[in-house]
Amino acid sequence: MSEIVTLAHGAGGLETKALIDRVFAPALGNGYLNEREDAAIAPVGKYAVSTDGFIVSPLFFNGGDIGKLAVAGSCNDVAMRGAKPKFLTASFIMEEGLRFETLAAIVDSFAKELAKNEAALIAADTKVTPKHQAGGGLYIATTAFGEVRLEGLGAKNLQEGDLIIASGGCGDHGAAIFAAREGIELEGDLKSDCASLWGLVSKLIEAKLPIVCMRDATRGGLAAVANEWAIAANATLTFDESAIVVKNEVKGACELLGFEPYALANEGMMIVAVRGEAAARKTLNVMRDDELGQNAAIIGAAGGDYPGRAILRTAHKTSRFLETPSGELLPRIC
Amino acid sequence: MSEIVTLAHGAGGLETKALIDRVFAPALGNGYLNEREDAAIAPVGKYAVSTDGFIVSPLFFNGGDIGKLAVAGSCNDVAMRGAKPKFLTASFIMEEGLRFETLAAIVDSFAKELAKNEAALIAADTKVTPKHQAGGGLYIATTAFGEVRLEGLGAKNLQEGDLIIASGGCGDHGAAIFAAREGIELEGDLKSDCASLWGLVSKLIEAKLPIVCMRDATRGGLAAVANEWAIAANATLTFDESAIVVKNEVKGACELLGFEPYALANEGMMIVAVRGEAAARKTLNVMRDDELGQNAAIIGAAGGDYPGRAILRTAHKTSRFLETPSGELLPRIC
Numbered sequence: 153m154s155e156i157v158t159l160a161h162g163a164g165g166l167e168t169k170a171l172i173d174r175v176f177a178p179a180l181g182n183g184y185l186n187e188r189e190d191a192a193i194a195p196v197g198k199y200a201v202s203t204d205g206f207i208v209s210p211l212f213f214n215g216g217d218i219g220k221l222a223v224a225g226s227c228n229d230v231a232m233r234g235a236k237p238k239f240l241t242a243s244f245i246m247e248e249g250l251r252f253e254t255l256a257a258i259v260d261s262f263a264k265e266l267a268k269n270e271a272a273l274i275a276a277d278t279k280v281t282p283k284h285q286a287g288g289g290l291y292i293a294t295t296a297f298g299e300v301r302l303e304g305l306g307a308k309n310l311q312e313g314d315l316i317i318a319s320g321g322c323g324d325h326g327a328a329i330f331a332a333r334e335g336i337e338l339e340g341d342l343k344s345d346c347a348s349l350w351g352l353v354s355k356l357i358e359a360k361l362p363i364v365c366m367r368d369a370t371r372g373g374l375a376a377v378a379n380e381w382a383i384a385a386n387a388t389l390t391f392d393e394s395a396i397v398v399k400n401e402v403k404g405a406c407e408l409l410g411f412e413p414y415a416l417a418n419e420g421m422m423i424v425a426v427r428g429e430a431a432a433r434k435t436l437n438v439m440r441d442d443e444l445g446q447n448a449a450i451i452g453a454a455g456g457d458y459p460g461r462a463i464l465r466t467a468h469k470t471s472r473f474l475e476t477p478s479g480e481l482l483p484r485i486c
Numbered sequence: 487m488s489e490i491v492t493l494a495h496g497a498g499g500l501e502t503k504a505l506i507d508r509v510f511a512p513a514l515g516n517g518y519l520n521e522r523e524d525a526a527i528a529p530v531g532k533y534a535v536s537t538d539g540f541i542v543s544p545l546f547f548n549g550g551d552i553g554k555l556a557v558a559g560s561c562n563d564v565a566m567r568g569a570k571p572k573f574l575t576a577s578f579i580m581e582e583g584l585r586f587e588t589l590a591a592i593v594d595s596f597a598k599e600l601a602k603n604e605a606a607l608i609a610a611d612t613k614v615t616p617k618h619q620a621g622g623g624l625y626i627a628t629t630a631f632g633e634v635r636l637e638g639l640g641a642k643n644l645q646e647g648d649l650i651i652a653s654g655g656c657g658d659h660g661a662a663i664f665a666a667r668e669g670i671e672l673e674g675d676l677k678s679d680c681a682s683l684w685g686l687v688s689k690l691i692e693a694k695l696p697i698v699c700m701r702d703a704t705r706g707g708l709a710a711v712a713n714e715w716a717i718a719a720n721a722t723l724t725f726d727e728s729a730i731v732v733k734n735e736v737k738g739a740c741e742l743l744g745f746e747p748y749a750l751a752n753e754g755m756m757i758v759a760v761r762g763e764a765a766a767r768k769t770l771n772v773m774r775d776d777e778l779g780q781n782a783a784i785i786g787a788a789g790g791d792y793p794g795r796a797i798l799r800t801a802h803k804t805s806r807f808l809e810t811p812s813g814e815l816l817p818r819i820c
Contacts, residue, residue: 158814165706165749165811205577205613205627243539243577243627248817275629279539282817287619293539293577293627295609371502478500483493483582483616 157250161280171278175256200235200298202226209484211258211289213332215325215344218292219262221419224348225370225486226296227269231350232366232422234305234357235298240266241275243293247286255290262292269348271296287484302357307365307425310385314364314425315432316452319352319445320345321397322374323416327405329485336408342401345444347420352442356424359438364425368418370486372477375414377423378452378462379476388456390463391474397447414464415477417485420444425454491584495614505612509590534569534632536560543818545592545623547666549659549678552626553596555753558682559704559820560630561603565684566700566756568639568691569632574600575609577627581620589624596626603682605630621818636691641699641759644719648698648759649766650786653686653779654679655731656708657750661739663819670742676735679778681754686776690758693772698759702752704820706811709748711757712786712796713810722790724797725808731781748798749811751819754778759788 160167177186206222216224227237242262246255266273328344330336349368356363367377374396382389398406398413406413421444426435432450439445456463462474494501540556550558561571576596580589600607662678664670683702690697701711708730716723732740732747740747755778760769766784773779790797796808 159817160812160814165710165813165815167812168705201573201575201609201631203575203577203609203627203629204611205579207579207613207615207619239535241535241537241629243537245539245541245579245625245627275535275537277538277627279541279820280817281541281621284618285541285621285818286625287615291579291620291625293537293579293611295537295575295629297535476500478494480493483614484619486613 155252157246157248157252157255157280159248159280159282168278175252175259198300200230200233200300201295202229203293203295204229205291205293206486207287207291207484208329208486209287210332211254213344214328214342216346217258217261218290219258219260220265221346221486222292222294223262223265223269224346225419226294227271228349228368230296230298231353232368233298233300234302235300236354237269237271237296237298237350239274239297240271241295242273243277243279244290245279245281245286246290247281247288248283250289265348269350302363305363305365307381307384309364310381310387310425310454311427312387312455314427314454315429315450316389316391317424317426317432317435317439318374318396318421318449318451319424319439320418320421320447321399321402322369322418323398323402323406323413324421325419326373326416326482326485327402330405330409330482342405345418345420347444349420349422349444352439352444355438355442356435359434361435361438362427362431364427366422366424368422370417370419373415373417374423375474375477378474382462383460385454386459387454388458388461388463389452389454390456390465391452393464393466395449395451397449411481414474415481419486489586491580491582491586491589491614493582493614493616502612509586509593532634534564534567534634535629536563537627537629538563539625539627540820541621541625541818542663542820543621544666545588547678548662548676550680551592551595552624553592554599555680555820556626556628557596557599557603558680558753560628561605562683562702564630564632565687566702567632567634568636569634570688571603571605571630571632571684573608573631574605575629576607577611577613578624579613579615579620580624581615581622582617584623599682603684636697639697639699641715641718643698644715644721644759644788645761646721646789648761648788649763649784650723650725651758651760651766651769651773652708652730652755652783652785653758653773654752654755654781655733655736656703656752657732657736657740657747658755659753660707660750660816660819661736664739664743664816676739679752679754681778683754683756683778686773686778689772689776690769693768695769695772696761696765698761700756700758702756704751704753707749707751708757709808709811712808716796717794719788720793721788722792722795722797723786723788724790724799725786726799728801729783729785731783745815748808749815753820
């Protein structure tokens with residue numbers, strides 16, 4: 153059998169079946185998928201639903217790959233809505249010539265991250281494009297369904313005095329992708345933070361903390377989340393630059409890029425708003441007890457004179473707007 | 487503002503917001519999407535779920551476009567499981583340089599087809615690749631959720647004597663795509679059958695027909711469905727070639743292609759198995775009362791000496807295997 157994906161694998165015939173039998177079913181098969189019908193019948197209750205397309209380049213990077221990212225990215229989005237990831241659907245758009253070995257490694261990584269979320273893949277589709285028509289490898293689009301465990305979350309509920317906590321440093325994923333793409337060796341261990349956040353979120357929910365809203369800081373980074381929240385609540389969000397964690401290796405990459413780290417993507421870091429100082433301190437403690445929250449910090453609060461805007465208080469005691477990122481930044485970051 | 491999609495529209499910042507405000511929100515906005523949170527909270531009960539990636543080339547063809555196809559294709563898959571399409575998620579992977587005018591036309595077509603299904607888009611994502619990395623335009627991956635109205639459908643339930651009905655002619659979509667791509671003028675009106683089948687399915691359900699299983703004949707056409715069913719039920723499926731409708735213009739395209747029409751894709755034609763002759767005749771009547779079932783015909787039955795295989799009885803009274811299609815056929819058909 154061929155060692156690479158060919159257009160015949162996309163034609164819906166014998167080779168498509170062989171592709172599924174060889175790569176997808178062994179890694180991802182279950183009662184839902186093994187029926188091989190047009191749609192799965194899923195016993196779903198009140199669910200959070202999110203979808204994402206993943207076009208990251210390169211396919212493999214320090215800290216993850218497109219398979220891990222496609223699961224973590226979608227599962228994190230439902231986790232941010234207070235929901236436990238339960239079901240996933242996935243569309244794999246592969247390019248003719250993709251090596252089966254490469255595909256299998258990605259599907260394996262996809263399966264492992266699904267298992268971490270204790271979630272099941274209930275529907276999947278494969279397509280094959282001619283060469284060079286899927287960015288040199290493959291794209292994956294996923295839809296995640298999460299069982300709602302905490303209701304009422306939403307940025308529009310932000311009030312003056314609510315404290316804003318980041319679960320980790322800014323920009324790790326963006327900086328790692330940049331380094332992987334350019335083949336740049338940076339000092340230290342520049343690694344994507346790509347990870348599934350549900351474990352951490354579930355601890356916050358169990359601790360019954362007064363969470364107002366949560367958002368993972370992906371494309372556009374902290375800067376995008378800050379502005380989206382400020383607009384949604386028509387509030388001013390004020391951040392203390394000295395409290396925001398940015399790893400040295402990320403700072404180094406930012407100097408090369410000419411970007412600020414607040415606009416660079418994370419893929420395993422969340423921003424949480426909680427009500428009250430005691431709750432914020434407790435949130436910090438819960439986060440720091442988790443592997444993914446070692447660098448958690450209170451980085452800002454709702455309050456200030458510019459409703460709809462985010463303000464950054466710099467280390468030099470000056471203030472400036474933390475603007476919504478614009479322009480190209482890094483294409484194919486996720 | 488730019489008239490084309492640029493990489494900046496994919497960066498998660500101001501331009502991404504502008505892209506959504508300009509093209510997607512006007513056509514597709516609703517209470518779920520307008521929250522602009524990471525995931526929608528959907529009130530879902532017992533649902534059929536299906537996902538599909540759409541990479542069709544060209545983006546526009548006689549009878550449809552990628553937007554219409556992305557909705558109809560996914561909604562049809564849940565309809566085939568006896569479920570009314572209710573919710574959809576969509577991931578749009580666009581290429582830098584795509585004209586907004588083109589994108590808006592596709593999104594508009596997407597919205598119209600959603601409305602036909604009385605379904606709501608509850609989650610969406612946009613990504614932008616550099617030029618030439620999404621096949622010259624865009625790809626769309628959709629996940630459809632359908633409310634189950636008829637339970638117990640499944641090809642594994644096929645029994646000897648069950649009759650097989652096609653709701654229309656074979657190969658219309660595949661032939662139309664081929665003609666559009668090659669710029670071939672064929673005699674007659676060669677047009678994709680791209681359409682949403684729920685309306686027709688709901689009539690079959692309302693008529694309380696003893697439906698065993700349904701499948702839309704997409705990639706791999708009737709031949710793929712026939713073989714998948716024969717394998718699932720470990721039954722022989724025998725088809726009468728003289729009963730299978732193939733439009734003259736599709737026959738013409740097949741001669742050019744060197745393909746047989748049974749292996750060419752449809753996107754608005756379904757194969758239904760029902761129990762008993764009276765039920766089969768009633769099914770035909772219900773289908774023929776519907777716009778999409780004008781050419782409905784009983785084309786075969788379960789029964790024969792080759793379990794797991796599909797047999798074609800030719801007009802010359804000989805028999806041959808109707809094989810699972812293999813090889814490349816037409817890439818990017820859907």
